[in-house]
Amino acid sequence: MPRRLTRAFFSRSVHKVAPDLIGATLLFDGVGGRIVELEAYHHTEPAAHSFGGRTERNAVMFGPAGYAYVYRSYGIHWCLNFVCEPEGSAAAVLIRALEPTAGLPVMRRRRGVPDDRLLCAGPGRLCEALRITHGQNGLALDKPPFELFARSGQVQVVEGPRIGITKAADLPWRYGLKGSRFLSKPFKSRA
């Protein structure tokens, strides 16, 4: 049986949690898959929503680890984060892509795309597939409807610069499963 991820798992450096989550399984209401891509954010760095202090929107980031921070992106999409580190660090990982493994018929219906690779290949896409919205902001990750399981076995993790940001764009805080077909964008292979 795979191990369930607890608050203790998330209460560590965001740069330990992020690679450890590659290959982990995320389910919401029984629908989801393996995490194959994510990014780290920390309040000391200007690309983070928590940079500049606590506001109504980012309040969950300033709370304890192990909770979901969900925000609206570009007025259209939803993005899912997991709060990490000791309370007050205002650090989180943005879940960017899943390899779909559970509830594929439901996700296909919600997404309406012809190729299963596009079901969860992007932060907005996976939220649509799992039907995660602002209503899930602040929910605990160790209780239903969330289920998180540690990966079983070894994985090869690759890293690179984060996507879609203009500030601190040089930091290599994007993590992915090497060779996955379900990434939102490929990682630049190192020579």
Next chain:
DNA sequence: TGCCCGATTAACT
């Protein structure tokens, strides 16, 4: 109150 723009996506040329 008004203005700018973003941790995106899909549909274009």
Next chain:
DNA sequence: GTTAATCGGGCAA
């Protein structure tokens, strides 16, 4: 390769 869609947060005034 480019761009429209769409809207709330954050900040200036």
